[in-house]
Structures are given as structure tokens and as C-alpha cells.
Amino acid sequence: MARWAGFRRVLCGIVAVAGTLGEPASAAKRLQLVNDDFLGPFESIAGDKAPGFGVEVVRQVFAGLGQDVSFEFFPARRAWMSVVRGERDGMLATLHTEGQRFCSFPNEPLIRDRWVLFVRTADIGRLKFSSLDDLIGHTVAVRRPIPGVSEQPTVSPELWNFLREHKNMVPTNDTDASLRMLAASRVDYAVTSLVYGMSEITKLRLSGKIEPILSRGVAEQNVYVCFTKARVSPALIDAFSIALKQFKQTEKFQAIYRKYFPNGAPSDFPR
Incomplete structure (x- = not known):
């Protein structure tokens, strides 16, 4: 813990220096981050019980830097547009492939997440995923890229191309739509992040009706905080990255980790 305190003093100095470089880098200016619930609130952002893995970790890291930060939660398109237009300081949790024209990314990710297929509970055992051929x-259901933000597939290129080749992809506007279609038997599978999918199932009151296939994942990807280039200085982003890496070594981080992932991280589940 003393080691973390020492790094915190050094990093606060970095932020203080960044503050002399211009308004966007000022530690006195509250950072406004937005998100679409990915690694966000499990219950309520205003409550202390379970505001979400990403919220708790990022709050702690910026608190150690003496940097105030707030969080707002919007639908994915609205959240990204607020970043693209320079109205907010960044996204709480996203992939490196999204928003690269508008955002800068720290070197250190928040977490490594798995993308998996979800099926109706009634179809467990009947529908499987041991290879892509099982999807023929x-x-x-797959969330389509957000126009103007990312033209990259929201799943692995291998899966994206396979589904397009076999004409069995059903594009949706968001994960909620994918899961609702699955619950209504309008599609056979839905693919999304394991963390996000499980939290959305709870929010949509679909627990017991939809389950992930954990025997094999579709892909693994790092999840990052991204910062709006026009509003946040590189010095502050670098300080955040270093502080996040150090915070991950603390018991406080481990307590947050166990709180949201009592059975292990998404990347610990069977491949």
C-alpha cells in the first residue's frame, strides 16, 4: 500500500504539470465520462452498493490522482455522439477499434473481456458452439457498428465474415435489441460481451431465460477507457494509465474485482 501511495504522489505531480499546459489538461476541471452501461452500473450510479466495475475502478484511480470525474449513461449512439461532438471527455469502457479518430487510449486496459454466444435456456444442449460450422x-443477432464512429465489426472478423458468407447474421442497433430478439425466439443466438450480456440480462429481467455458452468463446478483447482528443491532454492520459496499472496491484482493486466477478474474470472462463 505504501508503494501505491508513493506512485500516487508522483502521478499527482504529473497531473499538476499537465494542468499548466492548458485548460483541457487541468486537474481542477471535472472530467465527464459517458457510457452505455458496458462495465457500468449493475444497480444505480448514484448508489454505493454496485455502481459498476468500470465506475468503481476509474473513480478510485482518478481519486488517487486528485482528479474529479463524473459519469453519465446514455444509449450507445447518443454516448458516442457526445464524444464525437466534443461535448464529453470520453467513454468509460470501449474497444480499441472504436472511436480511434476522436479518442486517445491509455496503454493499460480496464479488463480483458470475452465475447460469447447466448442462447435461450430451453435450447441449452440442443444449440451448441464447438466450431463456426455449428452456426450454419x-x-x-449481432450489434452493427455505429455509423460515423467505427466501421470495424463488433465481433471478430472471422465470425463477421462467416456469418455474412452464410447470410445468417441479423444486425441490431444494440445489445438490448439482440437479447430481446433472442428471448422472443426471433433469432437462435446472440453474440456480445460476457460482462455486458450478463448485466443486460439482469436489467431486462431475462435471468433464467437466456444463458451464455461458456464452453467456447468467440473472441477475447481488451476493454479501455478512451478520452476525447480535443478535451483531454496526453499527459493526463499517461498519468491515468500508469495509475491504473499500479492500482490493479492493490487489495482495493482485488476487492472490487471479486465483487463483480466472484467466479473469476470473463477471460478466466473456459475457452
Whole structure:
């Protein structure tokens, strides 16, 4: 813990220096981060019980830097547009492939997440995923990229190309739509982040109706905080990255980690 305190003093100095470089880098200016619930609130952002893994970690890291930060939660398109237009300081949790024209990314990720297929509970055992060939003849709901933000597929290129080749992809506007379609038997599978998918199932009151296939994942990807280039200085982003890496070594981080992932991180589950 003393080691973390020492790094915190050094990093606060970095932020103080950054503050002399201009208004966007000022530690006195509250950072406004937005998100679409990905690694966000499990219950309520205003409550102390379970505001979300990303919220708790980022709050702690910026508190150690003496940097105030706030969080707002919007639908994905609205959240990204607020970043693209320079109205907010960044996204709480996203992939490196999204928003690269508008955002800068720290070197250190928040977490490594798995993308998996979800099916209706009634279809467990009947529908499987041991290889891509298991998806032939079955429809799969996939969130489409957000126009103007990312033209990259929201799943692995291998899966994206396979589904397009076999014409069984059903594009949706967001994960909620994918899971609702799955619950209504309008598609056979839905693919999304394991963390996000499980939190959305709870929010949509679909627990017991939809389950992930954990025997094999679709892909693993790092999840990052991204910062709006026009509003946040590189010095502050670097300080955040160093502080996040150090915070991950503390018991406080481990307590947050166990709180949201009592059975291990998404990347610890079977491949």
C-alpha cells in the first residue's frame, strides 16, 4: 500500500504539470465520462452498493490522482455522439477499434473481456458452439457498428465474415435489441460481451431465460477507457494509465474485482 501511495504522489505531480499546459489538461476541471452501461452500473450510479466495475475502478484511480470525474449513461449512439461532438471527455469502457479518430487510449486496459454466444435456456444442449460450422442454418443477432464512429465489426472478423458468407447474421442497433430478439425466439443466438450480456440480462429481467455458452468463446478483447482528443491532454492520459496499472496491484482493486466477478474474470472462463 505504501508503494501505491508513493506512485500516487508522483502521478499527482504529473497531473499538476499537465494542468499548466492548458485548460483541457487541468486537474481542477471535472472530467465527464459517458457510457452505455458496458462495465457500468449493475444497480444505480448514484448508489454505493454496485455502481459498476468500470465506475468503481476509474473513480478510485482518478481519486488517487486528485482528479474529479463524473459519469453519465446514455444509449450507445447518443454516448458516442457526445464524444464525437466534443461535448464529453470520453467513454468509460470501449474497444480499441472504436472511436480511434476522436479518442486517445491509455496503454493499460480496464479488463480483458470475452465475447460469447447466448442462447435461450430451453435450447441449452440442443444449440451448441464447438466450431463456426455449428452456426450454419441458425440466425445470429449481432450489434452493427455505429455509423460515423467505427466501421470495424463488433465481433471478430472471422465470425463477421462467416456469418455474412452464410447470410445468417441479423444486425441490431444494440445489445438490448439482440437479447430481446433472442428471448422472443426471433433469432437462435446472440453474440456480445460476457460482462455486458450478463448485466443486460439482469436489467431486462431475462435471468433464467437466456444463458451464455461458456464452453467456447468467440473472441477475447481488451476493454479501455478512451478520452476525447480535443478535451483531454496526453499527459493526463499517461498519468491515468500508469495509475491504473499500479492500482490493479492493490487489495482495493482485488476487492472490487471479486465483487463483480466472484467466479473469476470473463477471460478466466473456459475457452
